[in-house]
Amino acid sequence: MGRVLVTGGKGFLGTHLVRRLLADGQEVRVFAHRGSKQGEASTDGKCEVQWGDIRHFSDVEQAVKGVEKVFHLISNFRKGGSDKADAYAVNVEGTQNVLNAAKKYGVGRVVHCSTIGVHGDVQAIPAHEETPFNPTDLYQETKLMAEQYVWKFHQETGLPISVVRPISLYGPEDLRMLKLFRTIKKRQFIYIGPGKVLFHPAYIDDVIEGFLLCASHEKAVGEAFIIGGDGYLPLHDLVDRIAAQLQVPAPSLHIPLRPVEWLAGLCESVCTPLGVEPPLHKRRVSFFKNNRAFSIEKVKRVLGYAPRVSLEEGLKRTIRWYEDHELL
Ligand SMILES: NC(=O)c1ccc[n+]([C@@H]2O[C@H](COP(=O)([O-])OP(=O)(O)OC[C@H]3O[C@@H](n4cnc5c(N)ncnc54)[C@H](OP(=O)(O)O)[C@@H]3O)[C@@H](O)[C@H]2O)c1
Numbered sequence: 001m002g003r004v005l006v007t008g009g010k011g012f013l014g015t016h017l018v019r020r021l022l023a024d025g026q027e028v029r030v031f032a033h034r035g036s037k038q039g040e041a042s043t044d045g046k047c048e049v050q051w052g053d054i055r056h057f058s059d060v061e062q063a064v065k066g067v068e069k070v071f072h073l074i075s076n077f078r079k080g081g082s083d084k085a086d087a088y089a090v091n092v093e094g095t096q097n098v099l100n101a102a103k104k105y106g107v108g109r110v111v112h113c114s115t116i117g118v119h120g121d122v123q124a125i126p127a128h129e130e131t132p133f134n135p136t137d138l139y140q141e142t143k144l145m146a147e148q149y150v151w152k153f154h155q156e157t158g159l160p161i162s163v164v165r166p167i168s169l170y171g172p173e174d175l176r177m178l179k180l181f182r183t184i185k186k187r188q189f190i191y192i193g194p195g196k197v198l199f200h201p202a203y204i205d206d207v208i209e210g211f212l213l214c215a216s217h218e219k220a221v222g223e224a225f226i227i228g229g230d231g232y233l234p235l236h237d238l239v240d241r242i243a244a245q246l247q248v249p250a251p252s253l254h255i256p257l258r259p260v261e262w263l264a265g266l267c268e269s270v271c272t273p274l275g276v277e278p279p280l281h282k283r284r285v286s287f288f289k290n291n292r293a294f295s296i297e298k299v300k301r302v303l304g305y306a307p308r309v310s311l312e313e314g315l316k317r318t319i320r321w322y323e324d325h326e327l328l
Contacts, residue, residue: 003026004026004028004029004215005063006028007094009030011077012175013207015173016171016204018047020208028047029063029067030049054098055089060101061105064102064105064107067107069108069111070109071211072098075090076090091139091142096153098110103157109162111163113166113211114165114224117135119132120134121136122290127293129226160221161221162225163224163225164225165227166202166210166228167228167294168202170318171204171317173204173321174318175327184239184242184251185246191255192260192285194236198291199235200292201228202228202229202307203229205309206228206308207228209305210227214303225303226294227296229314230296246319257289260280267280
């Protein structure tokens with residue numbers, strides 16, 4: 001395989017993907033913001049880095065020129081708030097830039113990273129690729145707009161594209177789920193609501209395998225795949241398992257969902273016009289409210305995907321990494 005571009009190659013998913021591609025002997029180019037720090041130690045010096053902003057076509061063009069495949073992972077994922085213009089520019093226009101450049105320079109395959117969030121608050125479980133879209137926040141809405149643009153572009157131009165909708169990722173180096181582990185460890189975890197909502201964990205290494213299959217399998221072209229772990233479980237079950245591995249008592253405090261949801265809405269409506277990231281936002285509350293339960297039957301059947309890391313093992317590896325880095 002020729003050179004591969006990973007946009008967002010210094011983010012959580014990107015770092016793991018780049019490391020795996022390098023281990024497989026691939027020539028890798030990373031497209032990243034100047035100042036992106038995550039993953040630097042493990043991949044810097046081993047691959048070419050093209051600094052730039054996904055919102056600028058000229059930057060993207062430079063990155064895409066001369067590569068055979070593109071994994072497009074950049075999004076404004078970590079920003080939970082409500083900067084509409086930024087979410088649109090990064091998630092939608094950034095994707096448009098990548099596709100236009102890929103077409104211009106004859107890229108052989110694009111793997112576009114979407115999210116299960118396009119299905120939003122799932123009503124009938126498990127959700128699958130054909131489950132109606134139901135985005136519930138700005139991030140999910142703009143990720144859906146990006147994915148819809150991808151399909152239109154694919155149909156109009158024939159550019160070979162696959163879409164991955166990863167389920168909720170966890171694993172070493174993830175700093176998003178760290179909060180959950182940390183509050184459990186510090187015995188500060190409080191359920192918002194009953195904790196019966198379903199959660200579907202996806203261990204990072206398994207999802208990386210799925211991305212690689214989408215980049216190489218002929219049957220992946222023109223298709224979307226939900227990719228993640230083998231099963232889902234009630235949130236309280238996940239929390240209990242983490243607590244057991246951390247050797248602390250299982251949390252049991254609950255506060256009602258509705259007032260917190262109302263407060264999150266209020267925080268967003270006050271902070272957004274001021275351009276401030278809200279301390280509490282609806283997306284965070286949705287962790288305790290929206291069911292995340294998905295079928296990975298399609299990717300198993302079509303691409304032969306098989307998740308290998310059990311939840312127990314994945315939690316163990318994740319906790320070990322947090323402890324080794326003194327994050328817990
Ligand atoms: N993590 C999950 O559970 C999950 C689940 C489903 C889907 N996804 C998708 O997976 C992809 C990767 O997520 P992740 O967890 O790896 O998030 P991440 O760590 O935040 O990675 C995203 C990367 O995009 C970069 N970026 C943001 N705006 C940019 C811009 N304007 N120009 C250039 N780079 C920019 C960020 O750089 P800075 O940090 O410097 O801003 C970051 O390195 C995203 O598309 C996300 O939607 C993630």
